[in-house]
Amino acid sequence: MNASRWLVAVGLFSLVSTSALAQDATPAPGALVVSELILSKTADTTAPVTSITRADGSVFVTVRVANPARVATSIKVSIEAPGAAPSAGARELAIPAQARYRTVARFPARRPAGHYRVVVRDAAGAELSALEFDITE
Numbered sequence: 001m002n003a004s005r006w007l008v009a010v011g012l013f014s015l016v017s018t019s020a021l022a023q024d025a026t027p028a029p030g031a032l033v034v035s036e037l038i039l040s041k042t043a044d045t046t047a048p049v050t051s052i053t054r055a056d057g058s059v060f061v062t063v064r065v066a067n068p069a070r071v072a073t074s075i076k077v078s079i080e081a082p083g084a085a086p087s088a089g090a091r092e093l094a095i096p097a098q099a100r101y102r103t104v105a106r107f108p109a110r111r112p113a114g115h116y117r118v119v120v121r122d123a124a125g126a127e128l129s130a131l132e133f134d135i136t137e
Contacts, residue, residue, distance in 0.1 A: 030069030032095065034120050034129035038062040043104060051134045052109050059107045061118050063129075065095055072097040075128065076121045077105040081114065082132070086121070113137050 038048045040060045052059050061077055078090035091105040113136050120129045 030071070032073065032075065032122055032128060033066040033068075034063060035066050035100075036062070036064035037118065037120060037129050037131045039118060039131055039133050043106075049133070051136060053136050054109050054111075054113070056109050059109050059118075059133075059135075061105045061107070061131075062102065063093070063105070063120055064100070064102045066100055067095055067098065070097045070099055074123050075103075076123075076125075078119050078121070079107050079111065080117050080119055082117055086119070086125075090121075109135060111135050 038045045038061070039050065039052075040048055040062065041052060041056045041058070043060050043062075045062045059079065063075065063077060065075065067073070073095050074092050075095055076090040076092050078087040080087045089107075091107070093103045093105060095101050095103070113134075115132065115134055118131045118133065119127060121127055
């Protein structure tokens with residue numbers, strides 16, 4: 001094989017490999033997509049935060065979901081310590097058969113002070129989105 005054919009073959013392989021990687025990162029057609037994830041101290045999403053105090057009492061998580069397949073399903077929202085196993089205290093929220101939907105999960109802020117993640121999973125348990133935040137005394 002001469003040098004020019006070899007370069008063409010390597011270039012095509014690189015192009016195919018890059019396309020395959022890009023497809024793996026894209027959600028499947030019709031899959032749920034979290035378009036917005038907001039953490040707040042109240043149900044009012046106009047004041048998003050990245051830190052909550054235990055005295056705030058509650059953590060509100062607003063999730064906006066795109067549901068292009070328009071199939072009724074559910075999501076699970078949980079608060080987890082980074083690196084820990086998925087939380088048993090997840091809130092399961094119904095997603096109706098419509099293109100877009102907004103829902104809110106409420107959690108008590110009684111956890112020990114530290115760094116946490118809000119994690120949104122689909123009905124099968126695949127992570128759709130996550131947001132890191134802190135709970136302080």
